[in-house]
Amino acid sequence: MAKAAETSWTVAHILKHLEQSGSEENRAGMARFGIDMTRAFGVPMSVLRPFARTIHKSNDLALDLWASEIHEARLLAILITPPKEMTDELARSWLDDTHSWDLCDQLTNVLARRTDSGKLVSELTSDTREFVRRAGFALIAWRAVHAKSSPDSEFLGYLDLVRKMSTDDRNFVWKAVHWALRQIGKRSIELHGPALALGEDLAASSDKTARKVGRETVKELSSDKVLARLGTK
Structure with missing residues (x-):
């Protein structure tokens, strides 16, 4: 029988547990991956995810953890927030405080599980x-992965955004732009062609960053693994 989620965790207990679970070695490793370590204990996600499962889902507790400003506590806040509680207002508020890609990606992973989260795409991009x-x-x-019932037309509509922002040379932006384009192309055979075509177009661009986005996209969407998964090889 599965162990029941712990209901007696307090912010103080959680922070103490996180501090004891961190290490300077992990801090150094996380820093090498570009994670903001200004207020972090050095606790990897492989520890945080199972720990989050022992804590009851609670919007109030999540808000208090976020307010602590500790990096791993903020990751836990995201992990214990049910998708329906990740409102537009909460997402905007937390993104205002976000200065690390892992927080950004974990937050949008939860947000993407809301069926109506696509309406935020234009505003955020x-x-x-x-x-x-x-x-x-x-x-x-993330929506390309989680929004199973959304029509392909939604994702076709994002290609213009990808093209428009493909010249943003900031490290954490251009990597997300090509991540989005690759995931669109892997979502279905109907989307693969348009995404690959855009990737090829960008790969021939006069802009250095757009070329990187295009090359990364073409490399993955032309791979045997992706083609086999989509049934085109």
Whole structure:
């Protein structure tokens, strides 16, 4: 029988547990991956995910954990927030505080599981802040995975956004742009062709960043693994 989720965790207990679970070695490793370690204990996701499952889902607890400003506590706040509680207002508020790609990606992973989260894409991708714009394209990528009932037309509509922002050379933006384009192309055989065509177009661009986005996309969408999965090989 599965163990029941712990209901007695407090913010103080959680922070103490996180501090004891971190290490300088992990801090150094996370920093090498570009994670903001300003207020972090060095606890990997492989530890945080199972820990989150021992904590009861609670919007109030999540808000308190986020307010602590500790990196791993904020990741836990995201993990214990049910998708229906990840409202537009909460997502905007937390993104205002986000300065690390892993927080951005975990937050949009939860947000993408809401069926109506696609309406935020245009707003987030048009924002000039690096991690908010990244969030918009991460949301596209996650929706390509999670939004099973959404029509392909939704994702075709995102291709113009990809093209428009493919010249944003900020590291955490262009990587999210090509992530979104690759996930669109892997979603279905109907989307594969248009996404690959855009990738090829960008690969021939005069802009250095757009060329990187295009080359990364073409490389993956032309791979035997993707073609076999989509049934084209």
